[in-house]
Amino acid sequence: MTKSSFGKLFLSFLLVISAVLPYAATQADAAEEAISVAEAIANNSGTATVKGFIVGTAISGYSYDQEAPFDKNSNIGLADSPDETDAAKILPVQLPTGEIRNALNLVNNASLFKGEVTITGNRELYFSVPGLKSPTAYTIIAEGEAPPEATVVGSVAEARAAVGELIQVEATVTTATGFWGGNAFYAQDDTAGIYVYTSSADVAPGDIVRLTGSISEYNGELQLQPNTIEVLSSGNELPAVQSINPTGVNVDTQGELIEMNKVTITGLKSVNDYGTFEFTATDADGNAVVVRNDNRNGLTFDRFTQQYKEDDLINVTGIASKFYEDFQVKTLGLESFDLVNKPAVYVTTFPGIVSEGTEIALQSGWESAKIYYTVDGSTPTASSTEYTAPIKLSADTTIKAIAVGSETSEVFSFEYTVLKTADLRIRDIQGDGHYSDYDGVVVNQIQGVVTHIYNSANFVIQDVEPDNDLTTSEALMVNI
Numbered sequence: 001m002t003k004s005s006f007g008k009l010f011l012s013f014l015l016v017i018s019a020v021l022p023y024a025a026t027q028a029d030a031a032e033e034a035i036s037v038a039e040a041i042a043n044n045s046g047t048a049t050v051k052g053f054i055v056g057t058a059i060s061g062y063s064y065d066q067e068a069p070f071d072k073n074s075n076i077g078l079a080d081s082p083d084e085t086d087a088a089k090i091l092p093v094q095l096p097t098g099e100i101r102n103a104l105n106l107v108n109n110a111s112l113f114k115g116e117v118t119i120t121g122n123r124e125l126y127f128s129v130p131g132l133k134s135p136t137a138y139t140i141i142a143e144g145e146a147p148p149e150a151t152v153v154g155s156v157a158e159a160r161a162a163v164g165e166l167i168q169v170e171a172t173v174t175t176a177t178g179f180w181g182g183n184a185f186y187a188q189d190d191t192a193g194i195y196v197y198t199s200s201a202d203v204a205p206g207d208i209v210r211l212t213g214s215i216s217e218y219n220g221e222l223q224l225q226p227n228t229i230e231v232l233s234s235g236n237e238l239p240a241v242q243s244i245n246p247t248g249v250n251v252d253t254q255g256e257l258i259e260m261n262k263v264t265i266t267g268l269k270s271v272n273d274y275g276t277f278e279f280t281a282t283d284a285d286g287n288a289v290v291v292r293n294d295n296r297n298g299l300t301f302d303r304f305t306q307q308y309k310e311d312d313l314i315n316v317t318g319i320a321s322k323f324y325e326d327f328q329v330k331t332l333g334l335e336s337f338d339l340v341n342k343p344a345v346y347v348t349t350f351p352g353i354v355s356e357g358t359e360i361a362l363q364s365g366w367e368s369a370k371i372y373y374t375v376d377g378s379t380p381t382a383s384s385t386e387y388t389a390p391i392k393l394s395a396d397t398t399i400k401a402i403a404v405g406s407e408t409s410e411v412f413s414f415e416y417t418v419l420k421t422a423d424l425r426i427r428d429i430q431g432d433g434h435y436s437d438y439d440g441v442v443v444n445q446i447q448g449v450v451t452h453i454y455n456s457a458n459f460v461i462q463d464v465e466p467d468n469d470l471t472t473s474e475a476l477m478v479n480i
Contacts (some may be wrong), residue, residue, distance in 0.1 A: 006240065009427035012141035034118045037080045037091045049120040049137070050091065052078035054104070054112050054144065058092040061107055061129035068113055069213055069227030071102070071165060071198060073105035078132070082114040082144065092126045093119055094133040104138060107227055115144030150212045156255075157191035160222050163215050169224075173207040174238055174257050175332055179297040186255055186319050187211065187224075188239045193255030195223040208232045220324040221254065241317060247279055249327045253320035258329065260289075260317045262340055268310050275300025281316055281329070290328040291316055297333040304337075307350060313340040344409035345371055345401045351414045353437055356421045359390035360414070362401055369405035378409060393418045426463045432471035448476065 034051035056066035064077050064087055076089040084090060093201025095101035106113055121135035123169040150168040153159050158424045159169040171187035171194070177182065186193055187209065195210060197218070203209055213226035241257045242248070249258065263281035266288075270277050275295035282288040293299055308314065315338040318331040331337070349360050362371050371387035374380045380402045391399060397416050403409040417437055420428050426448055429438045448461030463474040 014372070026059045037078050040091050040123055040132065041089070041130045044123045044125070046123055047120070048132075049118050050078060050093075050116045050123075050132055051116070051141075052080055052091065053082040053084070053114055053116050054106065055079045055082065055084050055090060055114065057106055058090075058127055061127035061131075062087045063093065064090060068106070068110055068145075069225075070106040070110070070113075071213075071225055071227055072103060073107040073381050075126075075202070076104060076106060078117075078119070082116075092129065092131040093121070093135065094126055094131065096134065100135050100138055103140075110147030110227070111145070112140070113144045113147070116141040124177065139211040155191040156187070156189045156194050158226065158233075159215060160192055160194060160255075163217065163222070166212070166214050167224075168210065168212045170208060170210050172231065172236055172239060173203045173205055173209055175205060176297075177201050177203060180294055180330065181296070188256055189414065192265065193239075193253075193257070194396045195221055195255055196229075197223045197225050198229065201226075201229055203229065203231060204234065206236045206238060207234045208236050219322075221322045222381055227254070244320075245283050245285070246287040249289045249320045249329055251322075251327075254322055254327070256320055257317070258320045259315065259317040260329070262313055263316060265308060265310055265314060268305070268308075270301040275302065277301035277304060281314075290326065291318070291331060292321075292323075292328050293331040293333075293336070297331070299331075300331045303334070303350075307334075308337060308339065314338060315340060341365070344369065344403035344413040345440055347399075347414050351416055353417045353419060353441075354393060355419050356394060357392060358416070358418070359392050360399060360416070361390045362387045362399070364403045366403050366409070369409075371401055373399055373401035375399055382408070426461070426474055426476045427467055427469070427472040429476060430473040432469070446476070451475065 026183055034049045037050060037052040040048060040050045054076050056064040057070050057072040058075045058077055059065055066085060071469050075095055076093050078093055079090045080135055080464040090109065095105055104112060118134050118139045119132060120137040121132040124133050125131060126133050148166050150166045151167045153162060156169060156171050159167050171189045173185055175186045182197060182199045183202060184195065184197045185203060187196050210232055211226045212228045213224050215222060239257060241259050242253060243259050243261065244253065246260060260281055263283050266280045266282055268279040276293065278290055278292045280288050281291045316329060317336045318329045321328050321330045343368050344364055346363055347360055348363065349358060362373065364371055372380045372382055372384040373387055374384050375397050377398060380400050380406050393416055396418050399414045401412050419437055419441060424443055424446060426446060429436055429443060430436060448463050450459055451462045452460040458477065458479050460475055460477050466474045
């Protein structure tokens with residue numbers, strides 16, 4: 001090695017040491033200057049390094065989950081004793097997304113439960129009690145208890161029988177997530193189904209998943225609270241839907257996909273201000289069960305009653321469920337409902353506001369009937385255009401149609417307001433009336449020059465190429 005090379009190597013070594021030593025010193029100083037949890041609670045302001053034991057996760061400032069497995073990764077609770085259970089002596093610690101959350105959260109680091117750590121952050125209220133937020137550094141002094149071992153069970157039916165136990169089971173996801181709170185979903189195999197309650201899940205219907213968690217009862221329904229969800233494969237066929245009557249919604253089908261055919265809607269009502277609704281489904285023999293549609297699946301009472309009404313005869317699909325002592329059916333959105341006595345002509349895309357390019361399919365409730373239609377406002381006859389393919393919309397359109405079989409139906413009319421989506425300008429959004437058809441619609445790539453700033457969150461943009469139409473506006477207020 002030449003003298004020059006040795007000099008470069010020695011300089012590099014010094015640079016590395018100079019970079020590492022301050023960090024090491026900071027960690028050492030932080031450990032030496034660490035205060036207790038009691039001190040952090042008593043004097044809850046300013047930056048500090050707090051030393052303590054991780055004793056669970058905060059549900060609120062006055063309640064902690066202190067039993068593994070854990071399902072919250074956004075916070076931990078620190079105490080001066082690994083066996084502390086008094087919430088008043090526990091410091092809630094925020095774990096923002098990033099390295100520190102990844103290193104300290106109990107969902108992914110089960111062995112840190114009752115482990116000893118130091119955390120540097122801002123002492124301030126968290127969950128409305130003295131806490132530690134915006135952590136910048138941490139050290140793990142000692143690991144905690146060994147995480148419990150999950151019992152591998154061979155079926156969902158076995159999992160349902162293991163209430164209070166930590167189990168591992170494989171099943172197929174049967175619903176989307178978040179229809180009933182959090183990112184919850186249902187899963188099923190050939191033996192049974194179960195509600196999986198979690199705040200974080202990236203799964204879809206048809207995914208086969210390996211779930212590790214505890215079985216418990218909540219509001220009368222068995223649920224699995226997973227601390228890990230592993231997707232084994234995707235795009236799999238869903239379990240077969242069981243065809244039952246209302247009495248078949250019971251403990252044997254709870255958590256499973258079911259369908260009820262030819263039941264009548266009775267007692268249809270909205271149950272909250274958000275659009276959730278319920279009705280009783282009654283079959284021809286008088287058997288009945290409550291059907292509940294949670295607005296979080298995207299279907300609201302107002303939208304449902306545009307298409308269905310009291311005393312309609314329908315087919316219903318969903319999940320057999322239970323609420324306290326009463327069994328019920330949870331539906332999955334508009335797809336869960338099908339009108340038995342369909343009209344002579346109907347559409348699969350409900351009339352109203354649609355995007356440019358939407359294709360409208362016409363169907364008939366009459367067997368072997370042909371459909372004839374017009375889009376120019378005229379009354380259709382058997383000499384009008386015969387329907388053979390979906391009608392693609394490019395502008396506001398009224399489709400008028402008839403069905404012709406052994407007889408000719410009445411005229412059915414379907415009105416669509418078509419929203420422009422390509423090359424959208426401010427004037428298109430504003431429109432020429434008092435109200436915009438784009439209200440509540442997501443729009444992208446709207447161009448304009450900022451002409452006025454109200455504050456850091458609100459400003460006005462204006463199109464630099466006006467159309468000189470006095471009925472439309474070229475300006476738009478933007479809220480960010």
